Amino acid sequence: MEITVLAFGIARDIFGGNSIQIQVDGATTGNLKAILEQQYPRLKELASYMIAVNDEYAPDNRTINISDEIAIIPPVSGG
Amino acid sequence: MIDVLLSSEPLDVTHCINLVRSPDCGGIDVFIGTVRSQTKGKQVVRLEFEAYERMAVKEMRRIARQAIEQWPVHKIAAHHRTGILQVGEVPVVIAVSAAHRDAAFDACRYIIDTLKQTVPIWKKEVFGDGEVWVAAHP
Numbered sequence: 615m616e617i618t619v620l621a622f623g624i625a626r627d628i629f630g631g632n633s634i635q636i637q638v639d640g641a642t643t644g645n646l647k648a649i650l651e652q653q654y655p656r657l658k659e660l661a662s663y664m665i666a667v668n669d670e671y672a673p674d675n676r677t678i679n680i681s682d683e684i685a686i687i688p689p690v691s692g693g
Numbered sequence: 694m695i696d697v698l699l700s701s702e703p704l705d706v707t708h709c710i711n712l713v714r715s716p717d718c719g720g721i722d723v724f725i726g727t728v729r730s731q732t733k734g735k736q737v738v739r740l741e742f743e744a745y746e747r748m749a750v751k752e753m754r755r756i757a758r759q760a761i762e763q764w765p766v767h768k769i770a771a772h773h774r775t776g777i778l779q780v781g782e783v784p785v786v787i788a789v790s791a792a793h794r795d796a797a798f799d800a801c802r803y804i805i806d807t808l809k810q811t812v813p814i815w816k817k818e819v820f821g822d823g824e825v826w827v828a829a830h831p
Contacts, residue, residue: 622745623815624826661831666813669748685745685813691827692742692749692773692814693726693785693805 615639617678619650620685625663628656643667644674650686663688694768695757697750699814701776709788713768718790722797724805726785728778738819740778745813749773752812760789760804764796771804773814784816 616637621629636653638646643665651657664687665672671687678684696712698704706725713721728740757769770788778784787804791797816827 620745622743622813623817624829627826660829666745666748669745669751671811685748687745687813688815688826689828690809690811690813691816691829692744692812693809 615680617641617646617680617682617684619646620683622685623688623691624660625657625686625688628654638678641678642674643672643676643678646678646684647674657686661689695754695761696768696770696772697753697757698770698772699744699746699750699753699775700772701774704772704774704783704786706783706786709770709772709786712770713788713790715767715790717792718767719792720794720797721788721790722794722801723789724785724787724801725783726805728780728782728784730780732818732820735820737780738821739780740784741817741819742773742775742778742784743815743817744773744775746775748813753808756804756807756811759807760800763803764791764800765793766791766796766800769800769804771808773808773812775814 620633666685767790772786774784789797789801
């Protein structure tokens with residue numbers, strides 16, 4: 615299935631846009647990270663990053679469904 | 694009572710204080726973040742904040758709820774800016790009222806510290822000769 619991944623902060627610079635479409639099959643957030651890092655190696659240079667599923671931080675074993683809103687959350691720096 | 698706001702308009706510190714006023718409270722603790730002119734000796738031209746808005750509001754509410762569970766505080770206002778901010782402007786205001794000051798101080802500190810760690814808001818520092826997403830790289 616093809617999913618949309620929203621990007622913010624430096625992830626937006628790395629993706630070159632506010633979101634990307636990416637092909638994943640039976641994926642978990644951990645699989646998605648591996649696919650993203652393969653296509654966008656600069657992600658590996660970040661201090662850390664998380665995947666959010668439907669506005670919540672998700673562990674690496676979270677299953678991704680077609681209807682989920684997926685976002686990549688690079689290190690936050692509010693305040 | 695929890696009042697959370699993410700706004701592209703200037704924050705109103707007095708409004709935040711008034712939101713948490715209560716006759717049951719003996720004090721209000723307020724943290725006001727301000728844009729600093731320098732980072733590691735480099736002159737800052739401006740800051741640019743962006744947020745994953747729906748999640749940021751949700752996360753700010755969660756933190757405020759946690760503070761109310763942990764300390765005997767009455768009301769919390771947590772307001773954060775997005776967009777471009779100049780030196781001296783206010784990116785964040787946390788106001789907490791409580792019957793006694795210890796709870797207000799502790800809760801206020803918890804909220805700003807946790808906000809900086811978990812709320813999906815990003816700050817880009819713009820210098821005269823370049824720009825950097827704060828905390829992005831080790």
